[in-house]
Amino acid sequence: xxxxxxxxxIEKEIRDTPYNKATSHHxxxxxxxxxxxxxxxxxxxxxxxxxxxxxxxxxxxATVTLVGFPSVGKSTLLNRLTGANSEIGAYEFTTLDVxxxxxxxxxxxxxxxxxxxxxxxxASGRGRGKQVIAVVRNSDLVVFMLxxxxxxxxxxxxxxxxxxxxxxxxxxxxxxxxxxxxxxxxVSSTLDLDLSEDLIKAILDDYKINNAHVLIRDDIDVDQLxxxxxxxxxxxxxxxxxNKVDLADENTLPKVREKFPDSLLISANKGTHLEEVKDMxxxxxxxxxxxLKPRGEAADMEEPLIIRIRxxxxxxCDHLHRDFRDKFRYAYVWGESAKHPGQRAGxxxxxxxxxxxxxxxxx
Numbered sequence: 001x002x003x004x005x006x007x008x009x010i011e012k013e014i015r016d017t018p019y020n021k022a023t024s025h026h027x028x029x030x031x032x033x034x035x036x037x038x039x040x041x042x043x044x045x046x047x048x049x050x051x052x053x054x055x056x057x058x059x060x061x062a063t064v065t066l067v068g069f070p071s072v073g074k075s076t077l078l079n080r081l082t083g084a085n086s087e088i089g090a091y092e093f094t095t096l097d098v099x100x101x102x103x104x105x106x107x108x109x110x111x112x113x114x115x116x117x118x119x120x121x122x123a124s125g126r127g128r129g130k131q132v133i134a135v136v137r138n139s140d141l142v143v144f145m146l147x148x149x150x151x152x153x154x155x156x157x158x159x160x161x162x163x164x165x166x167x168x169x170x171x172x173x174x175x176x177x178x179x180x181x182x183x184x185x186x187v188s189s190t191l192d193l194d195l196s197e198d199l200i201k202a203i204l205d206d207y208k209i210n211n212a213h214v215l216i217r218d219d220i221d222v223d224q225l226x227x228x229x230x231x232x233x234x235x236x237x238x239x240x241x242x243n244k245v246d247l248a249d250e251n252t253l254p255k256v257r258e259k260f261p262d263s264l265l266i267s268a269n270k271g272t273h274l275e276e277v278k279d280m281x282x283x284x285x286x287x288x289x290x291x292l293k294p295r296g297e298a299a300d301m302e303e304p305l306i307i308r309i310r311x312x313x314x315x316x317c318d319h320l321h322r323d324f325r326d327k328f329r330y331a332y333v334w335g336e337s338a339k340h341p342g343q344r345a346g347x348x349x350x351x352x353x354x355x356x357x358x359x360x361x362x363x
Contacts, residue, residue, distance in 0.1 A: 003041050010034050028199045028222040032206045035226050038163055056098050056135055060109035061306050062285045065136050068145035069153045070117030073243040076268040078114040105278045108306040118157055133164045141284055142238040148248045168238040173224045174217035182211055189216040239284050246270050288353035299356045314347035327361040
């Protein structure tokens with residue numbers, strides 16, 4: 001039996017098993033097994049591809065990837081937003097490489113990547129899916145692009161990314177697994193859990209974790225626990241745009257709006273609602289503003305530095321100059337992140353929106 005067949009059989013068994021307290025232990029172990037098998041499948045696909053991938057250097061304040069089936073209009077949207085020169089054609093798989101572009105919006109420089117269209121089976125390597133997914137994993141935001149006449153592709157795309165370990169619109173569960181040399185598995189939590197301690201121990205045992213302390217601060221489910229144990233999941237926000245609305249009739253559009261109430265309906269070809277797309281991307285990236293203050297001078301309150309939320313002083317140094325981190329001595333911070341005005345801070349200090357920052361380097 002192939003790995004794919006084994007996964008399909010286990011998925012069927014999960015679907016056919018009524019989920020309740022009595023069956024939760026069995027279903028949980030089946031899900032853990034599927035996760036291991038998918039991991040093996042992806043490793044084989046990576047080995048088969050010979051390690052060939054897309055080399056894309058991140059630039060700007062954030063990186064956004066356009067994800068969709070072939071011929072949904074990603075290249076047209078990229079060209080409209082950034083002025084990039086991604087080839088456009090009325091046939092599938094026009095884009096055979098990653099095409100980068102840069103969108104300037106509200107003071108932020110946002111890298112947007114047009115990748116080859118994802119298809120069913122991409123997580124297992126079909127259609128250069130492994131290389132495309134590797135680019136997606138390194139993104140700060142995923143923009144799903146759908147054809148207004150084929151919105152059923154949305155679930156296929158989300159499932160492929162999920163199978164590849166990409167968790168969209170989620171935060172990492174607040175769970176810490178600290179391995180020990182002896183003593184077995186101990187579980188503690190700050191809230192009542194639906195998961196039984198026996199199931200938690202059984203899943204850890206499946207992954208050869210026999211001695212550890214597990215601290216849980218979130219009301220997690222089995223899938224989230226497996227994600228923590230696997231340790232290779234990435235958590236990325238996502239938004240959805242639905243293209244070619246200029247071709248849809250008055251009966252199609254209300255159904256699409258009802259099914260995707262938070263999406264933007266656009267026409268990349270006609271340029272419809274492109275400013276709204278720019279705003280949606282900007283607002284989804286959780287930018288903050290940092291005002292730089294040269295030593296002994298007033299802060300520049302006119303042109304803030306745009307960085308991502310939870311960025312550190314070190315991240316600002318990396319943005320300002322490639323040598324600043326190595327030459328860094330200390331920083332002064334004013335604002336919400338400072339305990340007092342002009343607090344002296346190091347590279348790991350996490351900044352807040354509208355902080356004022358002075359960086360002192362060796363000269």
